[in-house]
Amino acid sequence: MPQPHDIPSFLQAVDKIGELRRIGVPVSKHLEITEIADRVVKQAGPALVFDRVRENPEVPVAIGLFGSHNRLALALHDKPENIAKRITELIGTRPPNSLVGMAKMGLQMLPTIASLGIKRPKDGPCKEVILKGDDVDLSELPVLTCWPDDGGPFVTLPMVFTHNPNTKRRNVGMYRVQVFDKNTTGMHWQIHKVGAQHQREAGNQPIEAAVCLGGDPCLPFCALAPLPEEIDEIIFAGFLRGKPVEMVKCETIDVEVPADCEYVIEGTIQPGENRPEGPFGDHTGYYTPIEDYPVFRVKCITRRKRPIYPATIVGIPPMEDGYLGKAVGEIFLPLIKTQLPELVDMNLPVEATFHHLCIVSIKKRYPHHAYKAMHALWGLGQLMFSKVIIVVDDDVDVHNLSEVIWRVTNNFDPERDVQIVKGPIDSLDHSAPMVGFGTKMGIDATKKWPSEGYTRQWPEVVKMDHATVAKVDSIWESLGLGDNPGSPSIDGHIRAPMP
Numbered sequence: 001m002p003q004p005h006d007i008p009s010f011l012q013a014v015d016k017i018g019e020l021r022r023i024g025v026p027v028s029k030h031l032e033i034t035e036i037a038d039r040v041v042k043q044a045g046p047a048l049v050f051d052r053v054r055e056n057p058e059v060p061v062a063i064g065l066f067g068s069h070n071r072l073a074l075a076l077h078d079k080p081e082n083i084a085k086r087i088t089e090l091i092g093t094r095p096p097n098s099l100v101g102m103a104k105m106g107l108q109m110l111p112t113i114a115s116l117g118i119k120r121p122k123d124g125p126c127k128e129v130i131l132k133g134d135d136v137d138l139s140e141l142p143v144l145t146c147w148p149d150d151g152g153p154f155v156t157l158p159m160v161f162t163h164n165p166n167t168k169r170r171n172v173g174m175y176r177v178q179v180f181d182k183n184t185t186g187m188h189w190q191i192h193k194v195g196a197q198h199q200r201e202a203g204n205q206p207i208e209a210a211v212c213l214g215g216d217p218c219l220p221f222c223a224l225a226p227l228p229e230e231i232d233e234i235i236f237a238g239f240l241r242g243k244p245v246e247m248v249k250c251e252t253i254d255v256e257v258p259a260d261c262e263y264v265i266e267g268t269i270q271p272g273e274n275r276p277e278g279p280f281g282d283h284t285g286y287y288t289p290i291e292d293y294p295v296f297r298v299k300c301i302t303r304r305k306r307p308i309y310p311a312t313i314v315g316i317p318p319m320e321d322g323y324l325g326k327a328v329g330e331i332f333l334p335l336i337k338t339q340l341p342e343l344v345d346m347n348l349p350v351e352a353t354f355h356h357l358c359i360v361s362i363k364k365r366y367p368h369h370a371y372k373a374m375h376a377l378w379g380l381g382q383l384m385f386s387k388v389i390i391v392v393d394d395d396v397d398v399h400n401l402s403e404v405i406w407r408v409t410n411n412f413d414p415e416r417d418v419q420i421v422k423g424p425i426d427s428l429d430h431s432a433p434m435v436g437f438g439t440k441m442g443i444d445a446t447k448k449w450p451s452e453g454y455t456r457q458w459p460e461v462v463k464m465d466h467a468t469v470a471k472v473d474s475i476w477e478s479l480g481l482g483d484n485p486g487s488p489s490i491d492g493h494i495r496a497p498m499p
């Protein structure tokens, strides 16, 4: 089966692995689709296509496209662990010291380099229908009202394309878009995000933006990934696809968009034009309150003849964004390690809605190393939002939360090992006294060394010796206790939570 390159081919691929259900029963885009999708995602169910949305029967809604490890691997064109390996290989590539080496490296890198380009066909499916002026009407899109107290309908899987007005560098970010009327929306780029920075740099000039839906299934991931500002999301998408992304010019603004999109919404944001946005049932599981955000004035909508509207819902975890967030952690770990070579592993648990808890294991090299690690993480891109960072030794499995709780509660002394710092925090954190600024906590749960002022004897973990384990293994069958579960303590990890 050919590699999926747009929503229709992706749906076919998802169907082929048995993870797609089409729903022919009429349902409303107002709350009902959320309630169905929420029930399905909580059971790790299939992606859904609603073929008869009551208010917009001509446009199917596709939801939950990335809501399983299999579907996400299909969308990203590979498993996250393999992508991480490819990134590690790229980072590890050292300049060769001979001509032969150079030639060999050139050959190896060829597919990677070839994938990084951009193709510019004259036209694309996203231009099959072009609506300008009075023909622009956002109510033609089945935009979901997700939760009862939401301020209105929100586009939930938008890829927002802007350019830095000074450097002209492109950014693609996923920022929710609240539909106010037929040609006006909000633009919820939070102050720490690149779209907001582009607007700040534009000063008193308007800024152009294209809100895209659909295209290659890896594109939404690229939009939400916390890529460094210097890395173009479209080049990264080329790396994931293994071939260039096809881009076409917008009709009314100087922005290029993926040719394979379902919809492209073109418009501008005027300097200083803000409007109350929200409330919105957010990925924290709470409503984010009404706040002023920029207004996006739509000039033109281009679309396919028979578009499919892609959507997601956020709310009390676990949700679809949990799969995406886990993949972000896995794929970007090698890049983070280039800044923190002591880092062994990292877990951002879904229940803590990613920013609230970051558990890392490190190979401690010197006294008080854990503090260096936490401050480095707080200084690294969107990891600055980590409300709690827990640092454990490299022998702890950070993905085993039972083990983390056991280790941390045993190993930390609250007064000695906790540090509270001030700094920018996630705009969605409602616990802070003000939006976007508050305190964060680091916990050093590593084994304490004499050089760190620990004068007592640090105890060893209770483990059985290898000889006894081998002996019990050899007689296990004769004991009549069923299958041999293996020694629970031999490697010092908690094997299973309490029965």
Ligand SMILES: Cc1cc2nc3c(=O)[nH]c(=O)nc-3n(C[C@H](O)[C@H](O)[C@H](O)COP(=O)(O)O)c2cc1C
Pocket (backbone or CB within 6 Å): 156, 157, 171, 172, 173, 174, 175, 176, 177, 188, 189, 190, 192, 193, 194, 195, 223, 224, 225, 226, 227, 312, 314, 321, 324, 382
């Ligand atoms: C479904 C979903 C919705 C999101 N909505 C917003 C949003 O409304 N505003 C925002 O600033 N970030 C939002 N994010 C997070 C950003 O997409 C993410 O921080 C991204 O890295 C920002 O890109 P940038 O660094 O290019 O600004 C959302 C993420 C997901 C998965």
